[in-house]
Amino acid sequence: MSLSESVAFDRAVKALDSFRIEIPSWGFANTGTRFGKFVQAAAASTIEEKFADAGEVNRLTGATPTLALHVLWDLPSGSPHDVANVRALEKRYGVRSGSINPNLFQDQEYKYGSLCNPSAEVRARALGHMVKSIELGQQLGSRDVSLWLADGSNYPGTQSIRNRIEWLEDALRTAHAHLAPEQRLLVEYKPFEPAFYHTDIADWGMAMHLAREAGPQARVLVDTGHHYAGQNIEQIVAWLLHTGMLGGFHFNDRRYADDDLTLGSIDPYQVFRIFHEIHSAQSDDLQMDVAFMIDQSHNLKGKLEAMVQTVATAQEMWVKAALVDREELAALQTSCELVNAEETFRGAFWRDVRPMVATWREKRGIPADPLAALRESGYVERITRERGSRQVGVASYA
Ligand code: PSV
Ligand code: MN
Numbered sequence: 001m002s003l004s005e006s007v008a009f010d011r012a013v014k015a016l017d018s019f020r021i022e023i024p025s026w027g028f029a030n031t032g033t034r035f036g037k038f039v040q041a042a043a044a045s046t047i048e049e050k051f052a053d054a055g056e057v058n059r060l061t062g063a064t065p066t067l068a069l070h071v072l073w074d075l076p077s078g079s080p081h082d083v084a085n086v087r088a089l090e091k092r093y094g095v096r097s098g099s100i101n102p103n104l105f106q107d108q109e110y111k112y113g114s115l116c117n118p119s120a121e122v123r124a125r126a127l128g129h130m131v132k133s134i135e136l137g138q139q140l141g142s143r144d145v146s147l148w149l150a151d152g153s154n155y156p157g158t159q160s161i162r163n164r165i166e167w168l169e170d171a172l173r174t175a176h177a178h179l180a181p182e183q184r185l186l187v188e189y190k191p192f193e194p195a196f197y198h199t200d201i202a203d204w205g206m207a208m209h210l211a212r213e214a215g216p217q218a219r220v221l222v223d224t225g226h227h228y229a230g231q232n233i234e235q236i237v238a239w240l241l242h243t244g245m246l247g248g249f250h251f252n253d254r255r256y257a258d259d260d261l262t263l264g265s266i267d268p269y270q271v272f273r274i275f276h277e278i279h280s281a282q283s284d285d286l287q288m289d290v291a292f293m294i295d296q297s298h299n300l301k302g303k304l305e306a307m308v309q310t311v312a313t314a315q316e317m318w319v320k321a322a323l324v325d326r327e328e329l330a331a332l333q334t335s336c337e338l339v340n341a342e343e344t345f346r347g348a349f350w351r352d353v354r355p356m357v358a359t360w361r362e363k364r365g366i367p368a369d370p371l372a373a374l375r376e377s378g379y380v381e382r383i384t385r386e387r388g389s390r391q392v393g394v395a396s397y398a
């Protein structure tokens with residue numbers, strides 16, 4: 001039995017009112033693959049343009065009040081001037097700084113690793129960058145520092161895996177000691193790429209161990225694209241919820257590996273299953289504080305449109321998962337009525353919640369159809385003209 005229309009709508013309103021998802025500054029910039037970039041005239045190339053685009057997505061969806069920043073890409077000097085500039089942009093565009101992402105993968109000296117580099121000098125400089133990122137977070141009033149390492153090796157026998165674990169533990173303990181009481185350190189894992197033999201933080205077990213070693217304000221960050229094909233991601237989420245170690249998500253979709261595609265474009269049921277774990281932990285009163293963030297790279301689609309699609313999909317999946325009749329499901333699980341349990345579960349997934357979400361948007365003064373509103377606003381055409389005129393040889397579509 002599915003929930004009645006009125007119970008479902010009340011639940012949808014509650015779910016949507018509390019739903020926030022952070023957007024990444026790099027989702028508006030020109031990005032590509034290792035084979036090159038197809039540049040877009042409308043792509044943001046300055047921090048102001050990224051804030052402007054984020055403000056537009058927030059205006060259209062009402063769900064994205066924060067913007068994740070990548071230190072070297074967005075705060076290159078880390079100076080008080082950079083910080084003051086970002087502060088002014090926050091006010092101008094109505095979007096606050098979100099998670100701070102240190103960049104420990106671009107510098108040439110990180111060829112053999114950053115916090116896990118065999119050279120003590122390189123490790124110390126990488127740690128210095130971490131500490132700087134933590135301080136930037138404090139100056140910007142942003143809570144989470146998200147750590148992703150590209151560290152690893154490409155060939156068996158070429159690095160000591162265990163030495164690198166020790167260096168990493170030491171570095172994360174020191175970094176953690178610099179956190180302000182309200183800050184958190186989120187440790188992201190990834191099984192491969194750019195390293196192809198071993199990655200120093202390859203999975204959730206390693207990330208959880210390191211977060212525990214680092215200290216009480218560290219948690220695990222789950223990027224949905226950072227798993228081997230076939231891995232049961234919602235089970236990992238359930239374990240992290242159970243152990244109180246889930247800190248946040250980087251949402252994206254993929255067909256093969258870390259493809260960074262728009263959410264739900266390949267497998268919306270995966271998003272639903274993850275959200276169900278969160279809703280069910282919430283209704284079981286599990287202590288949790290989970291940051292939802294998008295980590296996507298839109299190299300073919302128009303960036304604004306892609307971001308709006310993802311946020312709208314996230315809202316829809318969040319509502320669908322809120323509409324699982326969890327009491328009924330619990331009873332069916334206990335009595336092992338497998339088919340009925342499955343039908344209760346996936347019945348919520350198949351329910352068309354778009355009319356409910358549109359009604360909620362109208363009640364909250366948000367466009368009922370954010371994608372259509374984006375198109376009607378002329379925003380993309382305007383930035384295509386303004387930004388495109390500064391670039392040469394750029395494709396004219398947004
Ligand atoms: C690495 O693949 C990653 O998922 C990390 O979160 C980085 O910060 C981000 O992508 C940058 O593109
Ligand atoms: Mn990520």
Ligand code: MN
Nearest residue numbers: 223225258295
């Ligand atoms: Mn990734």
